[in-house]
Amino acid sequence: MTVTVEIPARYVRLVGEMAKERNRPYEEYEDFDNQSNSWGVNPEERHRVGLIGEMAFAIYADLQIDTETYGWTDDGIDFEAMIEGVGMTVDVKTSQKEPYALPVKEDSVNSDYYVLGHLEDSTVTFFGAATKEMVLDREPTKSKYGHYNYLVPVSVLEPLPDSDSIVSV
Numbered sequence: 001m002t003v004t005v006e007i008p009a010r011y012v013r014l015v016g017e018m019a020k021e022r023n024r025p026y027e028e029y030e031d032f033d034n035q036s037n038s039w040g041v042n043p044e045e046r047h048r049v050g051l052i053g054e055m056a057f058a059i060y061a062d063l064q065i066d067t068e069t070y071g072w073t074d075d076g077i078d079f080e081a082m083i084e085g086v087g088m089t090v091d092v093k094t095s096q097k098e099p100y101a102l103p104v105k106e107d108s109v110n111s112d113y114y115v116l117g118h119l120e121d122s123t124v125t126f127f128g129a130a131t132k133e134m135v136l137d138r139e140p141t142k143s144k145y146g147h148y149n150y151l152v153p154v155s156v157l158e159p160l161p162d163s164d165s166i167v168s169v
Contacts, residue, residue, distance in 0.1 A: 001159045003126040005056040012122050015055055018067060019048035053094025053117040054078050056124035061166035076110040082167040088112040094119050101151035102130055106140045109150065116157060128157025 007015075023044040051065075058065040063079050079090040091111035093102055095118055102116040112132050117124045130152045140148035 002128075003060060003160045005060050005124050005126070007052060007055055007059070007122045007124065009122070011055050011059075012052070015051040016048060018051050019044055022047045022051070049094050049096055049119055050092070052119055052122075053092045053115075053124055056094075056117060057090070057092045057115055057126070060126070060160075061163050063166070063168050076104075076108045078111075080169045082169055083113060084161055084165045087169060090115060092117060094124065096120070099127060099154060101153045102127075102135075102157060103143075103149040103151055104135050106148035106150060109135055114152075115160065116152075116154070126160050127154050129160055130157055134158075 054065050057063065057079070061079075061081065063081060066078060076091045077089045078092050081088060081090055083090075089111040090113045091104075092115045093104070094116075097118075099116055099118055102114055104114060109132060113129060114132075114135060115129045116127045118127065134152055134156070135150045138150045138152060141151055143149050
C-alpha cells in the first residue's frame with residue numbers, strides 16, 4: 001500500500017531555501033563542479049528532491065525535519081524515531097523518476113530503516129520501506145555512475161507503518 005503526502009507551498013519554498021544552504025558547502029570545495037550533472041540531476045536539485053522527501057515523511061509521521069547544514073553529508077540518517085516501539089535511524093530516499101527499487105549506496109548503509117519516495121510536483125508517494133537487513137541481503141549492483149548500490153525491488157518493500165506508530169526520539 002502506498003502513502004501519498006501533499007507538501008504545502010510554504011514548505012516547498014522552505015525546502016528550496018534549505019537546498020541552497022545545504023549545497024553551499026559543496027560549492028566551497030575547490031574541485032567541485034556545481035554545474036555537474038552527476039547522477040542525472042544537478043547538485044542543488046538533488047538536495048531539493050531529497051529534502052522534499054524528508055519533509056513529506058516528517059509530515060506523515062509528525063517528526064521534525066533536520067534543518068542542519070552539513071559540510072559534506074548527513075551520514076545517511078534523516079530521522080531518529082521509535083517505529084512500532086523499536087528505536088531506529090531512518091533514511092528517506094526520494095526520486096523524481098518512477099522507482100523500480102530502493103537504492104542504497106554500498107558504502108552508505110548507515111540507517112536501520114529506509115523509506116522510498118517518488119516526487120511528482122509537490123506530492124510524494126511512498127512506495128514502502130526496507131530494514132537494514134533487507135538492504136544488506138542484496139548483492140551490490142554497479143550503477144551507470146560507477147558506484148555500487150544495494151537495490152531492494154519495490155515489490156518486496158514493506159508497507160509504511162501507520163503514522164501513529166512512529167514517534168520522535
